[in-house]
Amino acid sequence: MTFARRHVLTAYALLAFGYLMLPIAVVIAFSFNDPLGRFNFTWQGFTLQHWENPFGPPGLRDAIVASLQIAALASLVATILGTLVALALVRYGFRGRGLTNLLIFMPMTTPEIVMGASLLALFLNVGVATGFWTIFIAHVMFDISFVVVTVKARLAGFDRHLEEAAMDLGANPFTTFARVTLPLIAPGVAAGALLAFALSVDDFVITLFNAGSTITFPLYVWGAARVGVPPQVNVIGTMIFLVAAGLMLASVLVQTRRPKGTS
Amino acid sequence: MTRPLTRRELLERAALGGAALSLPAFLAACGGGNGIEGTATTTAAGTTTGGSKTLADTLTISNWTLYIDIDEETKKYPTLEQFTAETGVAVDYIEDVNDNDEWFGKNQAALSKGQAIGRDITVLTDWMAARMVRLGYVEKLDKEAIPNASNLVSALASPGWDPNREYSLPWQSGLTGIGYDPERVGGEITSISQLLEDPKLKGKVTFLTEMPDTMGLMILDGGGDPSTVAKADFDRAIERLQAGVDSGQIRQFTGNDYSGMLAKGDIWAAVGWSGDMVQLTADNPNLKFVIPDAGGMIWTDNMLIPTGGDVFTASTFMNFVYDPKVAAQIEAYVNFICPVDGAAEEIKAIDASLADNTLIFPDEATLAKVKIFDAEAADDNAYKQQFQAVIGA
Amino acid sequence: MGWLHRHRGLVPYLLLAPGLAWLALFFVVPTYYLANTSLQTGSLDAGYAFTWAWDNYADAISTYHEQFVRSLQYAGIATVAAFLVSYPLAYFIAFRGGRWKGVLLLLIIAPFFVTYLIRTLAWQTILSDSGFVVNALQTVGLLGDGDRLLATSTAVIAGITYNFLPFMALPLYVSLEQIDGRLIEAAEDLYASKVKAFLRVTLPLSLPGVFAGTLLTFIPAAGDFINAELLGTPRQSMIGNVIQSKFLVLTDYGQAAALSFTLMAAILVLIAIYTKVLGTERMGV
Numbered sequence: 001m002t003f004a005r006r007h008v009l010t011a012y013a014l015l016a017f018g019y020l021m022l023p024i025a026v027v028i029a030f031s032f033n034d035p036l037g038r039f040n041f042t043w044q045g046f047t048l049q050h051w052e053n054p055f056g057p058p059g060l061r062d063a064i065v066a067s068l069q070i071a072a073l074a075s076l077v078a079t080i081l082g083t084l085v086a087l088a089l090v091r092y093g094f095r096g097r098g099l100t101n102l103l104i105f106m107p108m109t110t111p112e113i114v115m116g117a118s119l120l121a122l123f124l125n126v127g128v129a130t131g132f133w134t135i136f137i138a139h140v141m142f143d144i145s146f147v148v149v150t151v152k153a154r155l156a157g158f159d160r161h162l163e164e165a166a167m168d169l170g171a172n173p174f175t176t177f178a179r180v181t182l183p184l185i186a187p188g189v190a191a192g193a194l195l196a197f198a199l200s201v202d203d204f205v206i207t208l209f210n211a212g213s214t215i216t217f218p219l220y221v222w223g224a225a226r227v228g229v230p231p232q233v234n235v236i237g238t239m240i241f242l243v244a245a246g247l248m249l250a251s252v253l254v255q256t257r258r259p260k261g262t263s
Numbered sequence: 264m265t266r267p268l269t270r271r272e273l274l275e276r277a278a279l280g281g282a283a284l285s286l287p288a289f290l291a292a293c294g295g296g297n298g299i300e301g302t303a304t305t306t307a308a309g310t311t312t313g314g315s316k317t318l319a320d321t322l323t324i325s326n327w328t329l330y331i332d333i334d335e336e337t338k339k340y341p342t343l344e345q346f347t348a349e350t351g352v353a354v355d356y357i358e359d360v361n362d363n364d365e366w367f368g369k370n371q372a373a374l375s376k377g378q379a380i381g382r383d384i385t386v387l388t389d390w391m392a393a394r395m396v397r398l399g400y401v402e403k404l405d406k407e408a409i410p411n412a413s414n415l416v417s418a419l420a421s422p423g424w425d426p427n428r429e430y431s432l433p434w435q436s437g438l439t440g441i442g443y444d445p446e447r448v449g450g451e452i453t454s455i456s457q458l459l460e461d462p463k464l465k466g467k468v469t470f471l472t473e474m475p476d477t478m479g480l481m482i483l484d485g486g487g488d489p490s491t492v493a494k495a496d497f498d499r500a501i502e503r504l505q506a507g508v509d510s511g512q513i514r515q516f517t518g519n520d521y522s523g524m525l526a527k528g529d530i531w532a533a534v535g536w537s538g539d540m541v542q543l544t545a546d547n548p549n550l551k552f553v554i555p556d557a558g559g560m561i562w563t564d565n566m567l568i569p570t571g572g573d574v575f576t577a578s579t580f581m582n583f584v585y586d587p588k589v590a591a592q593i594e595a596y597v598n599f600i601c602p603v604d605g606a607a608e609e610i611k612a613i614d615a616s617l618a619d620n621t622l623i624f625p626d627e628a629t630l631a632k633v634k635i636f637d638a639e640a641a642d643d644n645a646y647k648q649q650f651q652a653v654i655g656a
Numbered sequence: 657m658g659w660l661h662r663h664r665g666l667v668p669y670l671l672l673a674p675g676l677a678w679l680a681l682f683f684v685v686p687t688y689y690l691a692n693t694s695l696q697t698g699s700l701d702a703g704y705a706f707t708w709a710w711d712n713y714a715d716a717i718s719t720y721h722e723q724f725v726r727s728l729q730y731a732g733i734a735t736v737a738a739f740l741v742s743y744p745l746a747y748f749i750a751f752r753g754g755r756w757k758g759v760l761l762l763l764i765i766a767p768f769f770v771t772y773l774i775r776t777l778a779w780q781t782i783l784s785d786s787g788f789v790v791n792a793l794q795t796v797g798l799l800g801d802g803d804r805l806l807a808t809s810t811a812v813i814a815g816i817t818y819n820f821l822p823f824m825a826l827p828l829y830v831s832l833e834q835i836d837g838r839l840i841e842a843a844e845d846l847y848a849s850k851v852k853a854f855l856r857v858t859l860p861l862s863l864p865g866v867f868a869g870t871l872l873t874f875i876p877a878a879g880d881f882i883n884a885e886l887l888g889t890p891r892q893s894m895i896g897n898v899i900q901s902k903f904l905v906l907t908d909y910g911q912a913a914a915l916s917f918t919l920m921a922a923i924l925v926l927i928a929i930y931t932k933v934l935g936t937e938r939m940g941v
Binding site: 035036037038039041042044056057058059113117120121124208209211212213215219222223224225226227228 | 323327328329333335338339355357358359360361365368369372373376378381518519520522523526527538539541542543544545546547
């Protein structure tokens, strides 16, 4: 009985992953396509040439680099800022809690196009030139909310007794935070960072308005779609994913065994 | 300039609109003699703003994707390099125009304050160019610096919104017609009415989200004239379009994503653009592109100098690309419709078969059937609102 | 250290300051500007002026309530669907993932690396009228012979669901991973069946994650426009499409802003109700 149940979950998980990866499989497949025209819609033939020359289309490499840089920076900053806010919200009583919550939820509810345009108007009025840094600012802005909500979910289920025990044993607040709290909420923080990264690397509308002459990967793809997205875009997407997966796999294999926190 | 071999092949394969080529026909259609005519427009007196006659160090151009020749191996732009070599001006070429409304939405705030947007040249379609001129968001061209402007094909010499071409010069033109798969359709398509009424095509048809393109063809099909839109014609066309949506005859309204659907067979006929069809037929030679019997649309993307752009340098560039040799070089790659007289002649040196392609150098018969959409109507909010309501926004 | 201890009351404010400052400057200020715009009327040619145009709001609701309702509906269905797919997935990773948790989590956000448009084009290929999915469904009889999957409300909702899966899965995982497996064991030791143990122990303990996941999915989904644009017909248009159109095509900035605020208000009200229903303390609100 337990055996069957055990495998039902695994089977379901596999199906769910399959569903998640299905479009990626198509993307990877079409990265090997050899279309005669500029469009990459129907299968014409197998080729490795796009993999041999992934940065062929001009501007593609710059776009991808810009996207990754912005995403890395923005998710880092947003994760730090968001985690601090989440800590405050869950742990402490303070005046203006309702207002804070409102401020956290509102960016998520705002349609991207008006948010992008309004932010641009702000930059214009203040005289800030749009480009890499304004995109960064915008991305941190909408990432914070997602990090806060995600980290709060982790903090809400957190066992305060562990912290109290640490303090009873003489640790000061900082040490307690660094040695007890942070490791235990790390999965929440990491998940928030992942979400922030994903949001940033894929953002189109807000970036469009605040990019100036900088072209990010989504902007590049939208532009290219008008005349035919080159298969190299498929290659790049696949490559990034493979590199990231590879790094994570490597870290798993290298990791020494360490006793886990609570579970 | 190295050219990929596949392009030659693909153009040979392009089986679109079968009217025969003839150079005289083309020249007649473009209304030119052999190119360099002396018309009065070359020396307009004192029309330069700013008056500077020195070239800037850099020229910044905003354009649509794949709208200029590029060497795919070295990733450089031969035409731009040539320009730099001849004038010493470096070119910063940014392909950030994806959609007219999107571009305008992004830059409107700065332009409305009279601020420069960091571009010397931007390329926008007729009706958006008309709006830019109307709102005063552009600088006047330095016509003294553009003697080659006289090479402009006469069909495009005098649009209603810029009769003396003081603010703009065409970059490329294109046709809007119907792209379809004769095999799936089981025959020929010659009219928009077929798309709307043939029961076989139910749910297999798409129209464009661009109002001038869709409504232009609809009005023509209804017997009206889209170059001067009459409200009655527009309303009637809207009704027919709405009926098509309600009955499910029209599957969707698309940007250029119709190309994917057509390629896969999810749709059998689409209102679409000539340039896309050239690419689609490379993979599937059965696909056809036609101008409906009632008529089709021709649109033009125009070079403009937005507020704050360097007029002299921009004008010098425009002059450079209006040289038939340079125009031919660009055309050989871009494959839209060339606005420069004499380019057909020059293009023979690069690739003779291109001179034959009626989608790049349309013959007189084709040009006679296409109209330019009324620029004022294209920007009329009441009309736009009606159209947006039909397409579901 | 002493200073911090003496000023303990300040700690929350210090924690909040950087994040809120960023939002105050780069969200609140632009939003104020947007609010101002929502009460303006005018056009490109005539210019825009602040005229206390409450009509913008009235018109917005009366003309577009269909799209508002549809957006909330689609977002709601997509959220439920995302929950049903993500919960077992998150559970699997949390309890069975072991050393591979990180890799598995990365797989969840992998689709974001290929950009939205490419993902959707891939779905258009997969769900194509002549593709294997449609054929399979037709063989089984779930789909009529002449029917299609693309350009329907099913496609739009499926697109939204897929796009926001990570937003549901990651928060769920975060909550589930925290649950002490021994609690479940204890429940079973006390003769609870697996199902009961799940319903009485696991599910309640994972509620913070459920709360977070549903919010992070529903909220942005309600304002989405791109799925309806690429995968739907005019009959599936959502409020996001209307706002897009008002802003970009019709340059009616006043109405676009008013529509945006109406949407925001509607969502915030729903959040408030949802929070009350689930209970604030456990959510850390």
